[in-house]
Amino acid sequence: MIDPNQITEIPLSEEEEIYKENVLDHFRNPRNFGNLTQCISHKELNPLCGDQLELFLKIENNNISDIKFNGKGCAISQASASLLTEFIKGKSLDEAKQVNEDKIKELLGIPISYMRIKCATLSLKILNKITGAKNVKA
Amino acid sequence: MLNQTLTIELLKKDFPIFSRKINDKIITYLDSSSTSQKPIQVLDSQEKFYKEYNANIHRGVYKLSEEATKAYEEAHKQVASLINASAEEVIFTSGTTASLNLLAYSLCKTLKPGDEIVISQLEHHANLVPWQQLAKQYNLKLKFINIDSECKLDLKHAESIITDKTKIVSICHISNAVGTINPIKDICKLAHKHNALFIVDAAQSVPHIPVDVKDLDVDFLAFSGHKMLAPTGTGVLYGKKHLLENLSPFLYGGDMISEVKFEDSTWNELPWKFEAGTPNISGGIALGIAAEYLKKAGLENIQRHVKEVSEYAVERLSMIRGLTIYGPKDPKDRAGIISFNIEGIHAHDVATILDREGVCVRGGHHCAMPLMNLLNIQGTVRASFYLYNTFDDVEVLYNALENAKKVFNV
Numbered sequence: 001m002i003d004p005n006q007i008t009e010i011p012l013s014e015e016e017e018i019y020k021e022n023v024l025d026h027f028r029n030p031r032n033f034g035n036l037t038q039c040i041s042h043k044e045l046n047p048l049c050g051d052q053l054e055l056f057l058k059i060e061n062n063n064i065s066d067i068k069f070n071g072k073g074c075a076i077s078q079a080s081a082s083l084l085t086e087f088i089k090g091k092s093l094d095e096a097k098q099v100n101e102d103k104i105k106e107l108l109g110i111p112i113s114y115m116r117i118k119c120a121t122l123s124l125k126i127l128n129k130i131t132g133a134k135n136v137k138a
Numbered sequence: 139m140l141n142q143t144l145t146i147e148l149l150k151k152d153f154p155i156f157s158r159k160i161n162d163k164i165i166t167y168l169d170s171s172s173t174s175q176k177p178i179q180v181l182d183s184q185e186k187f188y189k190e191y192n193a194n195i196h197r198g199v200y201k202l203s204e205e206a207t208k209a210y211e212e213a214h215k216q217v218a219s220l221i222n223a224s225a226e227e228v229i230f231t232s233g234t235t236a237s238l239n240l241l242a243y244s245l246c247k248t249l250k251p252g253d254e255i256v257i258s259q260l261e262h263h264a265n266l267v268p269w270q271q272l273a274k275q276y277n278l279k280l281k282f283i284n285i286d287s288e289c290k291l292d293l294k295h296a297e298s299i300i301t302d303k304t305k306i307v308s309i310c311h312i313s314n315a316v317g318t319i320n321p322i323k324d325i326c327k328l329a330h331k332h333n334a335l336f337i338v339d340a341a342q343s344v345p346h347i348p349v350d351v352k353d354l355d356v357d358f359l360a361f362s363g364h365k366m367l368a369p370t371g372t373g374v375l376y377g378k379k380h381l382l383e384n385l386s387p388f389l390y391g392g393d394m395i396s397e398v399k400f401e402d403s404t405w406n407e408l409p410w411k412f413e414a415g416t417p418n419i420s421g422g423i424a425l426g427i428a429a430e431y432l433k434k435a436g437l438e439n440i441q442r443h444v445k446e447v448s449e450y451a452v453e454r455l456s457m458i459r460g461l462t463i464y465g466p467k468d469p470k471d472r473a474g475i476i477s478f479n480i481e482g483i484h485a486h487d488v489a490t491i492l493d494r495e496g497v498c499v500r501g502g503h504h505c506a507m508p509l510m511n512l513l514n515i516q517g518t519v520r521a522s523f524y525l526y527n528t529f530d531d532v533e534v535l536y537n538a539l540e541n542a543k544k545v546f547n548v
Contacts (some may be wrong), residue, residue, distance in 0.1 A: 024546065045492060050488075050503050050516040072516065074484035075546075 022109050026079035031086045032133050034068045046122050048115075051077040055085075055126040062093050074119050076112065081123035083107040088127070097131050099124060146443050149435060150526040152177035156312060163496030166534045171314050171342055171522035172500055173364045173473050176428075180367055183427045187420040194416055196393055210419050213426025214409065220429040221359065223349040223376050226408040230422045233342040233373035235264040237360035238308070240375055240388045240412065241337060242268035246307060251277035254303045256334070258283040258291055259512055260313045260320070263505040265339040269308065283309070285512070289316040289465045295367040296325060303336040310342035315506040315520070316465035318474030319343075326355055335381070341365055344374075345524070346404065346473060348437040351376055363421065368428035375412070382408050389414035440525045444474035448523045451476055451532045458539055460548060464518060474523035477504070482548035485517040491545050492519075495538040 036056035043054040049074025058066040067089050068083045087107060088096045104124050105112055112120045150156060153175045156165060156285035167175060186273040187209070193202035195210045214225040221228075231237045244267075246255075255269050259282050273280040281299045284292040291309075300307060305327035314318050322338055329336040342348055344359075345366035351359055358381070363372025377385070387394055387405055391414035396404040405411045432440065449469050454459055472529045480488060489501030502517040503510045509515055519534060 009186070048502060050510065052516075074486040076487070076490075113490065113493070116486070119486065 026082040027075040030069070030078060030082040032068045032082065032089065033070065034039055035070055036066060036068045039066070040130055041104065042126050044076060044122060044126050044129075046073065046118050048118055050083060051119055051122055053081055053122050053126060055123060055130060055131055057079070057127075059093065064088055064096055066090055069123065073122075076108070076116055077119040077122045080104055080108055080120045084127065093131055096127060101128065106122040127132045145435075145439065146525055147528070149177075150528070152179065152431075153526055154178055154181070156526065160496050166495070166497040166531045166538075168239075168523065168527065168531065168535060169346075169498045169500050170524035170527075171365065171520070173370065174345060174367050174524055175526065176367055176369065177431055179431055180369070180424045180428050183424045184369060184420045187423055192420075195419055196410070206419055209423045209426075210253070210417070213422045213424075213429075216426035216429045217374055220349075220433055221344065221376060222317070222352050224379070227351075227376055227379050227382065228373040228415055229377070229382075229409040229412040230425070231360075231375050232371050232418065233362040233364065234339060234360045235373075237373055238264050238337075238339065239268045241308075241358055241360070242272045242352050244385050244388050245335065246272035246276050246278060249276055249278055249305050252279065252303070253305045253323040254279045254281055254299075254301070255306045255308070256281045256283060256296075256300050256304050256329075257308050257435040258296075258310070258320075259285045260291070260315070260318060260509060261308075261310055261506070262314050262339065262341070264341075264508070265308055266508070268497035269306075275379040276304075279303075285318075285509075288467055288471075289313065289318050289509075289513075290471060291318075291325070293319055293321070293324060296328060300328050300332055300334065302323075302330050302332050304329070306335050306337065308337035308339065310339040310341070310523060312340075312346070312473045312475070313465070313506075313509075314342050314415055314475065315504040315509055315518070316477045317473045317522075318466050319471055319473055322354055322356070330355070342473060342475070345432070346437070347441045351423065357381055363428065366425075366428055368425040369418075369421045371418050372425040374426040379408065382412070387411055387414065391415045393417075435525060443525060444523050444527070445469070447529060447532060448472075448474035448476060450521065450529055451521065451535065454532055454536045455539070458536070458543070460543070461539070464513060475520060476519045476522070479515065479518050480543060480548065483542060483546045485519045487546065488519045488539070488542050491542040492535075492538045495534065495541065497535055497538045499535075 039058045040058045041056045045052055053071035056068045057064055067085045069085055101121055104120055155175050191202050191205040193206045195207040214228045218225045218228045264362045269280055284295040286292055311322050326336045335357045340359045340361040342360040357378055359376040361374050364370040394406050394411050394414040396406050461478055465476045485501035489499050492499055500520045505547055
């Protein structure tokens with residue numbers, strides 16, 4: 001048995017430092033967190049880990065004039081929602097439709113394992129449902 | 139105790155996967171309640187089948203088919219002996235889920251609208267969704283035995299909802315989500331007092347503790363092969379002989395028939411009546427080998443070892459500030475499953491950070507979403523222990539959790 005007193009601290013790897021600096025800030029202090037009224041919204045669950053996310057978009061003249069999200073879940077799902085909303089706020093619907101999985105990974109800036117892609121792209125999935133949805137009202 | 143530990147250390151060498159390193163780190167496998175690792179004896183038996191005597195069973199009269207048939211039938215005997223049943227009472231399925239679905243489909247259609255089924259708030263989706271959906275289809279009423287704050291069944295509540303209207307009671311032996319060991323015998327007596335059938339989801343118990351179907355007096359018992367050292371896609375449904383004889387088949391097709399005419403058919407004898415089509419022959423044979431392996435290692439020894447290691451884990455994890463362990467506090471009520479959360483870190487983030495240390499744990503709802511809702515949590519981190527886990531694994535886990543706290547600065 002290992003003597004608990006002999007255990008040395010494991011230094012953080014470079015990946016974990018990035019996890020810490022970049023993602024945790026958006027996880028702890030999410031941008032655009034909250035609800036919007038008079039908007040188009042959509043909610044999804046990630047059954048793998050129970051992440052819940054709802055996205056609210058105010059669309060004026062084909063532009064995303066305001067965006068907010070609400071939900072709870074792991075750092076990756078919540079931080080990616082924060083980063084995504086920050087990225088597309090003020091952009092056109094067409095630009096919002098261009099956002100893909102690679103862009104999300106780029107925004108997160110940390111390696112996302114295959115098993116965590118669904119967490120990372122939950123907000124994108126919701127966005128795509130909204131922008132792809134018919135009867136989008138201004 | 140030294141001898142036991144020594145034996146277990148020797149057994150670990152039977153599992154080839156532990157010679158693998160990921161990112162230069164040894165594998166600390168703490169997810170056996172999801173699926174166990176496989177010993178070389180099991181792996182070899184599969185290779186041997188395909189290389190030396192691959193043939194269909196119960197069909198050909200040639201040598202290869204005879205060998206395959208004998209081995210597959212022998213596997214039923216080996217598994218039966220593990221749970222003190224007779225071979226004809228042991229039906230091979232693809233897993234616990236298939237076993238429970240077989241029962242739900244076959245039993246619910248015999249019930250009358252308004253009849254009641256009782257399960258518990260602890261159940262895995264596999265022992266919940268089939269009953270829920272078939273209850274809807276046949277207008278049956280599904281009731282749930284409440285749990286207390288330690289995730290133990292409220293037996294007073296069980297007594298109040300199991301009545302003469304109850305036709306089926308189906309309860310997990312050990313909760314996969316929080317590790318509660320349920321008082322199966324008590325609930326079985328209660329069910330039988332009201333002439334209800336008693337079913338046990340034994341997916342987490344048969345691999346870990348001695349299970350004797352005669353002693354428990356259960357009517358049906360379902361478990362998975364892949365959680366007890368056998369390949370995935372293997373599982374068992376045990377049923378008392380007279381009940382299986384009266385139960386109509388669930389799947390129709392080849393090998394399950396006695397005689398087929400254009401107008402009607404008659405059924406094969408037990409257990410083949412419930413094994414339609416070409417079964418998972420190599421998997422079934424390997425399941426028999428796994429049962430033999432467990433018998434040789436001794437379920438009492440495995441139970442003792444897992445208890446020692448997991449109790450030590452509870453002790454160590456309790457030292458971590460901000461860590462909450464769910465489930466029973468008394469070690470006698472808890473199996474080698476520890477479900478916990480660290481304040482400020484989502485279970486999945488914990489699991490991801492642990493993965494980088496080579497520690498395999500499950501993070502999430504453990505296929506028990508209603509239970510998670512009841513506990514008002516999204517999920518937990520679950521570390522589960524088996525015969526190949528060591529005290530060192532606990533230290534690696536402890537270290538990795540402290541590291542996760544550092545990453546998240548909590």
